[in-house]
Amino acid sequence: MDEFDDEGDELLSGYELGLDGQNCGNTNVTTTDEKNCSVPESFPFPFEPYDIQKGFMQELYRCLELGKVGIFESPTGTGKSLSVICGALKWLRDYQQKQQEELEKLMAEDTTSSTTQEKSASTAAPELDWVAEFAAKKDKEESLKQVKIEQEQAQKREARLKKLRTNLPHLAGKRKRDKLDDEFTELMRDASQELKEAFDAEISQVENDGCHGDEELVLADYHSDEEDKEKEADQDEEEEHVTKIYFCSRTHSQLSQFVREIIKSPYGENTRVTSLGSRQSLCVNESVRRLKSLSLMNDRCLELQKNKGKSKEPGAKKSKKADSAGCPFYKQSLIQDYTDRALLNIGDIEQLVKLGRDLKACPYFGTRFAVPSAEIVALPYNTLLHHSTREACGIKLAGNIVVIDEAHNLLETINNIYSTEVTGAQVLRAHSQLSQYEAKFRSRLKAKNLMYVKQLLYVLASLVKFLGGKLDTAADKQLLGAKETRLLTINDFLFQASLDNINLFKVLRYCRRSMISRKLNGFVEKYQIQEVAPAPCKTEKKTESGLSVFLKEINRKAEPVAETVVTDASSRCGDQPVLKSPLMHIEGFLEALTNADKDGRMVISVQTRLSQSYLKFLLLNPAVHFKSVVKEARAVVVAGGTMQPISEFKQQLFTAAGVQADRILEYSCGHVIPGCNILPMVVPSGPSDHILEFTYQNRDKPALLDELGRLVMNVCQVVPGGVVMFFPSYDYEKKVYNHWDSSGMLKKIAARKRIFREPKLASMVDSTLAEFGKCIKFSVTASAGVTGGILLCVVGGKMSEGINFSDDLGRCIVMVGMPYPNMYSPELREKMDYLNKNYPKTEDGRLPGQIHYENICMKAVNQSIGRAIRHRGDYASILLCDRRYGSPNVAGKLPSWISQHLNKMARFGPVMAAMSKFFTEKKKLNL
Numbered sequence: 001m002d003e004f005d006d007e008g009d010e011l012l013s014g015y016e017l018g019l020d021g022q023n024c025g026n027t028n029v030t031t032t033d034e035k036n037c038s039v040p041e042s043f044p045f046p047f048e049p050y051d052i053q054k055g056f057m058q059e060l061y062r063c064l065e066l067g068k069v070g071i072f073e074s075p076t077g078t079g080k081s082l083s084v085i086c087g088a089l090k091w092l093r094d095y096q097q098k099q100q101e102e103l104e105k106l107m108a109e110d111t112t113s114s115t116t117q118e119k120s121a122s123t124a125a126p127e128l129d130w131v132a133e134f135a136a137k138k139d140k141e142e143s144l145k146q147v148k149i150e151q152e153q154a155q156k157r158e159a160r161l162k163k164l165r166t167n168l169p170h171l172a173g174k175r176k177r178d179k180l181d182d183e184f185t186e187l188m189r190d191a192s193q194e195l196k197e198a199f200d201a202e203i204s205q206v207e208n209d210g211c212h213g214d215e216e217l218v219l220a221d222y223h224s225d226e227e228d229k230e231k232e233a234d235q236d237e238e239e240e241h242v243t244k245i246y247f248c249s250r251t252h253s254q255l256s257q258f259v260r261e262i263i264k265s266p267y268g269e270n271t272r273v274t275s276l277g278s279r280q281s282l283c284v285n286e287s288v289r290r291l292k293s294l295s296l297m298n299d300r301c302l303e304l305q306k307n308k309g310k311s312k313e314p315g316a317k318k319s320k321k322a323d324s325a326g327c328p329f330y331k332q333s334l335i336q337d338y339t340d341r342a343l344l345n346i347g348d349i350e351q352l353v354k355l356g357r358d359l360k361a362c363p364y365f366g367t368r369f370a371v372p373s374a375e376i377v378a379l380p381y382n383t384l385l386h387h388s389t390r391e392a393c394g395i396k397l398a399g400n401i402v403v404i405d406e407a408h409n410l411l412e413t414i415n416n417i418y419s420t421e422v423t424g425a426q427v428l429r430a431h432s433q434l435s436q437y438e439a440k441f442r443s444r445l446k447a448k449n450l451m452y453v454k455q456l457l458y459v460l461a462s463l464v465k466f467l468g469g470k471l472d473t474a475a476d477k478q479l480l481g482a483k484e485t486r487l488l489t490i491n492d493f494l495f496q497a498s499l500d501n502i503n504l505f506k507v508l509r510y511c512r513r514s515m516i517s518r519k520l521n522g523f524v525e526k527y528q529i530q531e532v533a534p535a536p537c538k539t540e541k542k543t544e545s546g547l548s549v550f551l552k553e554i555n556r557k558a559e560p561v562a563e564t565v566v567t568d569a570s571s572r573c574g575d576q577p578v579l580k581s582p583l584m585h586i587e588g589f590l591e592a593l594t595n596a597d598k599d600g601r602m603v604i605s606v607q608t609r610l611s612q613s614y615l616k617f618l619l620l621n622p623a624v625h626f627k628s629v630v631k632e633a634r635a636v637v638v639a640g641g642t643m644q645p646i647s648e649f650k651q652q653l654f655t656a657a658g659v660q661a662d663r664i665l666e667y668s669c670g671h672v673i674p675g676c677n678i679l680p681m682v683v684p685s686g687p688s689d690h691i692l693e694f695t696y697q698n699r700d701k702p703a704l705l706d707e708l709g710r711l712v713m714n715v716c717q718v719v720p721g722g723v724v725m726f727f728p729s730y731d732y733e734k735k736v737y738n739h740w741d742s743s744g745m746l747k748k749i750a751a752r753k754r755i756f757r758e759p760k761l762a763s764m765v766d767s768t769l770a771e772f773g774k775c776i777k778f779s780v781t782a783s784a785g786v787t788g789g790i791l792l793c794v795v796g797g798k799m800s801e802g803i804n805f806s807d808d809l810g811r812c813i814v815m816v817g818m819p820y821p822n823m824y825s826p827e828l829r830e831k832m833d834y835l836n837k838n839y840p841k842t843e844d845g846r847l848p849g850q851i852h853y854e855n856i857c858m859k860a861v862n863q864s865i866g867r868a869i870r871h872r873g874d875y876a877s878i879l880l881c882d883r884r885y886g887s888p889n890v891a892g893k894l895p896s897w898i899s900q901h902l903n904k905m906a907r908f909g910p911v912m913a914a915m916s917k918f919f920t921e922k923k924k925l926n927l
Helices: 051-066 080-119 127-166 168-178 180-190 193-207 210-215 224-237 252-264 294-307 332-344 349-359 363-369 381-385 387-392 407-418 424-444 447-466 490-496 504-514 516-527 546-556 583-592 623-632 646-655 702-718 730-743 745-750 762-779 826-838 848-865 908-926
Strands: 026-029 069-073 245-249 273-275 376-380 401-404 420-423 484-489 600-606 614-619 635-640 664-668 678-682 721-727 754-757 788-794 812-816 876-881
Touching (some): 080 245, 080 252, 273 332, 381 387, 583 614, 614 826, 623 646, 702 721, 721 762, 730 745, 745 754, 754 762, 762 788, 812 848
Parallel strands (some): 245 376, 245 401, 678 876, 721 788, 721 812, 812 876
16 A cells, blocks of 8 residues: 555546535735736646636736745645646646746847947936946846856756757767776676785775874864855855745655656646756665664764765765765766756656666765756755755755745655754763864864864863763763753753853854864774763774775675674664764754744753763754745745645744745635535443543543443444544554453454554555555455454554545544643653743633644644545544544634535534444445
């Protein structure tokens, strides 16, 4: 079963979907420019669009043309992805046509003005008029010059791609003949072991030569006042960007689905598209891919670049320097070839990786080089929303369009991206490594470098001491006494940690420009220094040079390679691998400390050991980091199947980021299913009239668990096919399952529905879904015995978003209780306090913090119950098993296509009667 089939049913014709009153879109837009905005009546589409799709595209076009910030809500099955593609690309083509017409007009005016100037040269004019005319002429010439440059670049780009498309077969053969490096690799693969060892020894001797090897580890002279000059020089080397659409979503699978929709659209043959991703998704170097951990993969990739070349990472700056031979796939000529070919043919992540393997070029950097010329860039949330990552990938928002899909959790996503945590073990390790680096190269560092290195050492030492640790003892051997968790403002933390006298902005600028974290990583890799760090859980192998490792790895073929990674079995990260040098991660933490005092809080957790203690920055105001996106981009669109409550987006994200009310556009449409295909009910009590209220105080009571079991047994008697139950947490699902098992109810349920449970391991999700689907397929027609399956899931788990329980897979959704977060979490309490202090109460006197608490719960509920209805012909019942769902405040936050049909039942008897009638009627219609 495909995990991301949300859009799988979008390509339905208007006739198949049909329309009724509930499907009309609602638009809320206030603008003085609307009268002057021309919106097309028709859009290129794979089939005749129905009214919902047409309305969506028209409002999207209006949003982009007027440069607004749009909130678009369109339930799954209404063709959201295809509507976004066709509406946005229609606007882009019209915009490109207008640019071309303006260019031709400017060129014509330039010719006309030159002729007029010659005729009027003899005419006398006052001095003031002459000065004004000269200034206007100069401005016009500069504008025309810039337009000409852009046109020339566009023509060169199109000519290059056209030539490549024409000569594609010839170039393929030529590429095979010209790959000297590949021939060398093949020769070395077949060489004798003696020859390989001799070659390794020669290379290692060169790499380990004292003077030569250390040059790349020593910090270059630092002159902070040259930063602006270097930035301008880098900008001059960058390729001009075309106007484009940045489309971002939560996962690479969803992005691949979006790219496949582009291919299906009328624009699939003439649109330049590229997809950005992490090294986990795009790397084709097997020695890097087998590391699994993203941190280790990033570390190893940078190390390979460092070992065989000194050119800058192309993702950081797009200056095209000499080739770096560090990785066999990281060669400039091959990457440029890859970039051109990737732009010629639209491909998803899997196809881009295959192209990289075929060309022996790096897809990770090749896709980044494609960004300037691409018209659509598909990328994950983090890449777009994190400012530093955005700059590193060469993403320019100015004048471009940003579309954020699946945006229902955008607030929480931004908070998570910018909230960062460091452990005591990481800080102590970084201090030990940097101390030894400074001791070794002290005599070779200039005064300014030494000053900043000393400041970094002071900062790291202060953080260790703030946690109660010492600098001369391994982190896992330092006992700190009683556990303690407390929160501080940023300013209070800096003062108590004695960091208030340090200019963190200058320190961070130094870290970025000097690349000290990479220098330190190379130092640790080369010398395998004896650091004050926890004892590794296994014996480490002696590190060899990057080329030696590469040659030996290809000789071993399938033999696994042991990585030299410092691990900390007792650290807070558990069994996760740790970078050789954690300084780069700590730089991110220091950058978080530069936020305004009111926008974040510090969480200090002192545990039994220093290695388990941690410092965490908690972002409270996501608008402060989203502000640059809405300010720079021409237009921003946030879209999703369920965007309720929209007021939270407007208040906490857009208004707080400085977006004026008249720039915000809202569009919402109903679901395509008729009302008779859905049966949502609030179930306040069970078969024996026991009240269903799964509060923290009540939910573990045996009587309540027994009542829930009886309810499920009754439901399984009348529901055909699949039943999907959602529990608030994995722990509670386990508790209910064990109780039913011990009471004998589990056997009674299993007699009617085969029981499946959501696995905690992501690797087991697909197999579980496949077994569940197979069970439904072979038992749905049975009138006795097992008539389907029941899947026990968790809200916010692996099956509550993105999974398609269409048709018989999900004929009934059972929501157990309300998945409120832990009220006593210090992070949540601090967030609620922040909202209460900075935002007004509602009209009915409720605090913003309380509303936020409810919204977290209801957004999770909405995502879960939306798993069942996937297309117009689908039907399902939804049981909200908790009497609190009957509250107006709660019911009002359900999606409108559910809430307008919600039945608030008084007892369980009518629930069973309604369900029996519902499924009997559907069975008759399908006969």
